[in-house]
Amino acid sequence: MTITAAADGSALGNPGPAGWAWYVNDECWAAGGWNHATNNQGELKAVLELFRATAHLDDDLHILCDSQYVINSVTKWMPGWKKKGWRKSDGKPVMNLELLQEIDEALTGRRYRFEWVRGHIGHALNEAADVRARAVAEAFQRGRPIPQGPGWIQGPGGIQGPGGIQGATVAALPTDAVASVPVTALPIQSPPSLFDCDEVTIISLQLTAEEFSRLAARARQLGVTEQELLRRLI
Numbered sequence: 001m002t003i004t005a006a007a008d009g010s011a012l013g014n015p016g017p018a019g020w021a022w023y024v025n026d027e028c029w030a031a032g033g034w035n036h037a038t039n040n041q042g043e044l045k046a047v048l049e050l051f052r053a054t055a056h057l058d059d060d061l062h063i064l065c066d067s068q069y070v071i072n073s074v075t076k077w078m079p080g081w082k083k084k085g086w087r088k089s090d091g092k093p094v095m096n097l098e099l100l101q102e103i104d105e106a107l108t109g110r111r112y113r114f115e116w117v118r119g120h121i122g123h124a125l126n127e128a129a130d131v132r133a134r135a136v137a138e139a140f141q142r143g144r145p146i147p148q149g150p151g152w153i154q155g156p157g158g159i160q161g162p163g164g165i166q167g168a169t170v171a172a173l174p175t176d177a178v179a180s181v182p183v184t185a186l187p188i189q190s191p192p193s194l195f196d197c198d199e200v201t202i203i204s205l206q207l208t209a210e211e212f213s214r215l216a217a218r219a220r221q222l223g224v225t226e227q228e229l230l231r232r233l234i
Contacts, residue, residue: 003057006064006117006125007050009042010133012141019136020046021149022053023129030149033136042133043067044099047074051106053152061112064126066119075114078104145216 003024011018019033020042030049033042047063047070054061065071078100081087086094086101094100117126132149139146215230 002060002062003054004062004064004125005050006123006129007043007046007070008066008119008126008129008133009039009044009046010130010137011037011039011042012137014039017137017140018042019133019138019140020049021129021132021136022046022050023125023132026128027150028153029128029132030151031132031136031147033133033140033146035140040067040069041096041099042137043070044073044096044103046129046133048099048103048106051103051110051112055106055110059111061110063112063114064117064123064129065114066117066126066130068116071114071116073100074103074107 005022005024007020007022009018009020015036015038017033017035018037018039018041019031021029021031023029030053032045032049043065047065050061050063080089081094081100082104084091086097088094117123119126119130132147135147138144
């Protein structure tokens, strides 16, 4: 089986508020970022987190990427850099060294291939990753909750792997109007209720941006994730 995913980064100001994202589909994606970073750092981090999220799988990984810097770094330049002690041909240190070393470790034993896609031409997966990476950068810029995504939740039962949430998932791109928070609830055995079923039940909870912000703030105060906070209400 081959997993096809897009990985992308975004930086406002470059450097500036920055985000990264990988995307398989609307139920399987993740994002994050920093208050201050470069676009290349976002691009590298997206690839790194994609490798990490799929580390438990024995599948080929097909990575769609619009950054030739990332593709060339991983597929062409890294072997030479490593032989030279992570220095370039001119003897200068390699930039973004920590991220590159982490990628080098993460891809060991993996079957993967990169495909370059031109950005911003309407490629569905690339655009989806780009939108999510930019949303994170904008969230850092405006001091809003970071849309992190559900993580890896592909497979039987719809929930598995690092980043997947057992019980509940907050997977929203908050907007000024309404943020959609899908919650995955395990079947209730007793007493009988509306949510009894033989499989997992999906509950869609609509929150305003203000409500989502309060949820995130309350979760931070308690030292738990938004998902865990929601589970505590059950």
